[in-house]
Amino acid sequence: HLEVLGERNSYSKTDPDATFMRMKEDAMKNGQTKPGYNLQTGTENQFIIDFRLFPNPTDTLTLIPFFHSFQHRYNRLPGIGVADSGYGSEENYRFMQENAIEAFVKYNYFHKEQRPRYTPNPFHAESLHYNAGEDYYVCPMGQHMNRIGTRRDKTASGYITESARYKAQRCEGCPLHGSCFKARGNRIIEVNHRLNQYKRQARERLVSEEGVRHRGRRCIEPEAVFGQMKYNMAYRRFRHVGEDKVTMDFAFFAIAFNIKKMCAKLRKAGKEFITLAKAIFIGLFITRYNGNIATCYQMNEKKAA
Template identity: 50%
Template sequence: MGAKVVFKPYDPDQLTFLPYKLEELVPEGHPVRIVKQVVDLIDVKPINRKYKGGGASSFHPRLMLKLLVYGYLTNTYSSRKLEDQAAQNVHFMWLLGMKKPDHNTINRFRSEKLSGILKQIFSQIVLLLAEQGIVSLKETVFTDGTKIESVANKYTFVWGKSIKNSKEKIKSQLDELWKYAQGLAAEELKDTTPISFEEINPEKVKETIAKIDAALNDKEEVSKQVKQKLNYARKNWPANLERYDQQEKQLGIRNSFSKTDPDATFMRMKEDHMLNGQLKPGYNLQISTQDQFILNYSLHQTSTDYQTLPSHIDQYEALYNTLPQAVVADAGYGSDENYGILQQKGIEAYIKYNTFDKEQKEGIKAFSNDSLHYNEGENYLTCPMGQRMAHIGDGQRITTSGHVQLISRYQAKNCNNCPMRGVCHSGQGNRIVEVNHSLRKHKQEAKERLNTEQGIKYRKRRPADVEPVFAQLKHNHGFRRFLLKGMSKTEVEIGLLSIAHNLRKWKA
């Protein structure tokens, strides 16, 4: 006969002599205790100023901030799920003192009260880390970027090139209609001021169409197709041009935006199921890390990393009133403008340029502009055959970010009789090269710095410092897409993610 089975007593209706305390249900060292401890230390006056006063009482900003930070720390991003957690999860109940904000309150606090000021809260937490010696704001930071998809519909887009083509089409068709009218009604239009269609606007189009209508009104020979086009132009072109002007204002220097989230730009992203780099509306997130703690974050509407660095560094300085000793980044940030800005600020730039890795393996490509020796004293280049290439002029080139580059031009002599003509220069006449001496100098300095013992250490450390942070946020914690629309709201989401990441790692 087998041993008797004994079960532990179980009576869900049994009363306890003393009620449970939530405090007893939260283990020591639990992340929720870290959130409470840190948020209790920071100054929430910037949030308090967002409240107007009067009316019904509000939940305390410190309580709401704890709810959101711990929510993002536990991968709970939805306001409705946060509402559920506040009513059901022991850790949330303990953290909030049994208060239960509803999802509308949570969403308004996140979207409105934290907008524009969360970076001040984030910087306070980083300063606490610095006070404890966990990070140093004056030492080296590692910078990188990733693209995060907007919640916008990826099939509702506006392209700058398409707007330009549509406006050109209207100009061309309006010019054709005007010439057609002049051919049939030259007498009626003889006193009309000549019209230029180089620049058009809604008022000008209305005026021109009205003149054409008046001139052709009693002309029997006007074709049916022209009448239809005039009717269509009268009804649609002015409104279309107004819409195009508004869209161009929304575009700014961008080349696209989403109709359902105008702040989002279409960027090539690899995180789709085919991994083939589809264009999706999104934002470019930039972070600077140290020992995988996030010291600075910024969100951008441009897909190119090099354009984001100046404002990212300016923000670092504004937040902490200091600058890092060095910035380490990959080749996406290597530009004449960025090297110059970091040099002016006294920051060592351990930043690759676009051909650095290839040069490390293969050396500088023979016959390239960079391979030509430059005599700075007499301002000439030396061609591969040892002949002087005389300076023939200077010019300027303006980048998409507005940075002005000085370009010098040099021309070789006797290229036609040169035995290296085929491999050195295939164009007609003597070879002409354009050189940005500032960039050339910056690249040489960057190369020397990156190949020092310290530079090699930084190059090895960079992928292990900043890239795992993106892996944590996007893969381990499932944040691949924003929940909110608009730059100000998505910045709040990134701020909460960054705070949660730092507190999670602080605990670890």
């Protein structure tokens, strides 16, 4: 039992490779879990350029293995990575920076910051003034919050994060105590400076002209692929059991999907049938070795087994 379970918290009796997870399609509206796979796809110009199945429902842990899968297939990493806020973690940002991948990856509250009426909480740790030279924060009452230590946490993937801890000196009797924090004693905040730096870099990219263009493209890239897959082709669940067979299942679907997309694009461009047939024949054999992929738009979909 434990050998089959591995690092997961559940598995299906009919398909031991499938993990129970919440699906986007919930007819009963009760959050019922079903055995399935977390399907991650990379697209460019609405062509499926890579895919991989994962047993864990959390998207954060899938980005780096997906890039490794991409590298194994094309012998290189993409120059640009575009993904939603579910992939915005310190580990993922660091991996992309160290591998020269220009990251247009949102973080968890990016959309909230872009609202016209958004006003940051003045008592939030990220809103406090920080003196980088002497390493201390200043609370809304002007009191220094000095560093008292460092907290280290390990993520599910084994990555170590470090958060600096700062403590105020005299919070008792402060007129802003009720608005600042509710606990007794002096306030303590924890700040992950490295993650905040990655978020600032991500924000600068995302609000730039190129970032706005990539964010707009992402809505019509992987979203359109899954929309055609589910609603136009009725491909809503896998028809085989076991990770190997499910991978084969979707691989054949991806090949057929790309051929259909290629035919539609060539037909729209007014190409003759002979040119179309040649393009399809060549495309089938060089797709694996194509090195001209510049941008990888990533998207996830949890499919029932």
